[in-house]
Every structure is written in C-alpha cells, then in structure tokens.
C-alpha cells in the first residue's frame with residue numbers, strides 16, 4: 001500500500017521538546033506535508049525554544065522567530081517579499097500556540113486572512129500557555145485546572161467554554177479551514193496537502209496534548225488525542241470553499257474516558273462532567289447542521 005505520510009523528515013533529532021509532546025509530532029507531520037521549499041514563522045511559545053539554541057536547530061527549513069502577537073503579520077510580509085522576488089513556489093506558514101492564536105494574535109490572524117495572502121497558519125492547540133507554566137488561554141476547555149484557574153478549596157477551575165478558533169475562521173470565510181490531531185496522521189497529512197494546493201489563506205487547528213500541562217503519562221499522547229475525537233470533544237472537520245465535512249469516528253468513547261486520563265480534570269464532579277457532555281453534544285449537533293446546509 002502506498003504511504004500516505006511522506007517519508008522525508010524536516011524535523012531532526014536533538015530538539016528540546018518534553019517526552020510525549022503533541023506539539024512536536026504536530027510540527028513533524030506539518031513539515032512533511034509542506035516540504036523543503038517552505039519558510040516558517042513561530043511566535044513566542046514552546047515551539048520557539050523546541051528547535052534548540054542558536055547556532056543549532058532541529059528544523060530543516062528556515063524559521064523566523066516573531067513577537068508573541070505577530071506571527072500572522074510576519075507570514076504576510078514573508079509571503080509578499082518572496083512573491084516580489086518571484087519565489088511564488090515557496091510555501092509560507094506560521095506555527096503558533098493557542099495563546100498566540102486565540103488570544104494575543106487573534107486580530108493579526110483575522111487581518112492576514114482578510115487580506116488574502118497565500119499562507120498557511122497552523123495553530124497547535126495544547127489548550128494553555130504552556131511555555132510560561134500552564135496559564136489559562138481562550139482555548140483552555142471548561143473545567144480544566146491551570147495555574148491561573150487553580151482548583152484548591154474554592155475550586156476555581158476554568159468556568160468558560162473553549163473558544164474554537166477554527167470556527168471563527170469559517171465564519172470569516174477563509175477558503176480552507178480544518179481541524180486535525182496527531183492520532184490521525186494520514187488525515188493530518190492529507191489536510192496539509194490540501195492546504196498546500198489552495199492559493200490563498202488557510203488555517204489548520206491541531207489538538208496537541210501536553211503531558212506536563214494536562215498531567216498525563218507521556219506514553220499516552222496519541223491515545224488521548226484519539227479519545228478527544230472519539231468522545232467528540234475535539235471534532236475533526238474541514239471546510240473547503242464553504243463546503244463543510246465532519247468526520248464521524250467509527251468507534252466512540254465517553255467523555256469520562258477522555259477526562260479520566262488527565263490530572264487537569266481530576267477534581268471534576270459528576271454534575272460538572274455532565275455540563276461538559278451537554279456542551280459537547282450541543283456543539284456536535286450544530287456541526288452536523290452545518291454539514292447539511
């Protein structure tokens with residue numbers, strides 16, 4: 001059977017990611033899809049330190065490190081600069097965390113997508129500000145412990161629902177929007193390939209489990225990423241020129257299967273798990289409706 005995941009590696013051994021880092025796998029698959037003729041911008045996040053210290057790098061393609069809010073502005077400039085030099089065959093992408101995307105970088109992202117540059121923006125979603133010690137972001141899910149939503153006696157876990165940035169990108173009519181995760185590498189590779197084939201702005205949100213931030217065994221990264229899809233907590237979808245398609249997992253899992261492997265949800269009571277179940281079902285129904293329209 002032909003391999004659907006390209007064999008070439010553009011991420012080299014010797015990076016500094018934690019054991020079991022979902023974001024490291026996300027980068028690996030994205031670069032396989034993008035290939036050697038690519039330029040990458042990374043804002044402040046775990047991935048700004050994972051490649052290693054200058055003059056070493058674990059990335060085989062050039063990388064521009066940008067201020068926290070500026071990844072989308074940076075790829076806009078990179079794209080236009082390369083095009084001005086006749087290098088239209090280069091792929092330009094950003095690889096940014098959820099904090100840098102859902103919060104501080106959101107206006108820059110929206111503006112770059114509206115200007116219509118031929119770029120891919122990848123949001124690797126580990127659901128908190130991990131590089132600075134697990135602070136809550138707009139993409140942190142309801143119920144999660146973080147250092148800024150501490151549990152303790154007052155049980156101040158995150159009370160607000162996750163902001164789904166990919167949904168916002170669809171609302172903005174971005175030509176290609178997808179969600180993906182590392183437990184489905186063929187699906188992820190295909191989505192990167194589709195993004196690459198479209199001229200214009202593209203956005204992919206990749207759920208990237210984080211062992212130290214979510215408190216789980218580093219051997220379980222792929223398992224948790226798969227449970228997120230099977231429990232419908234993180235639906236996989238794709239929107240291409242307005243046509244929306246939702247992946248329906250053949251095997252389903254309960255929300256508790258997903259939550260119980262992660263210490264960040266260890267404090268939740270039955271009624272709180274039920275609230276999560278309700279929100280997940282409600283979102284799933286609205287995605288199904290989107291597909292039928």
Ligand SMILES: Cc1ncc(C[n+]2csc(CCOP(=O)(O)OP(=O)(O)O)c2C)c(N)n1
Pocket residue numbers: 044045046047067068069096097098099100101126128129130131132137
């Ligand atoms: C303007 C600004 N504020 C704060 C910081 C500190 N900072 C660096 S990385 C980071 C967290 C990034 O979180 P996220 O984007 O989710 O990426 P992750 O660390 O989770 O990979 C923060 C707050 C900064 N570099 N610049």
Ligand SMILES: [Mg+2]
Pocket residue numbers: 097098099124125126127128129130137
């Ligand atoms: Mg993060």
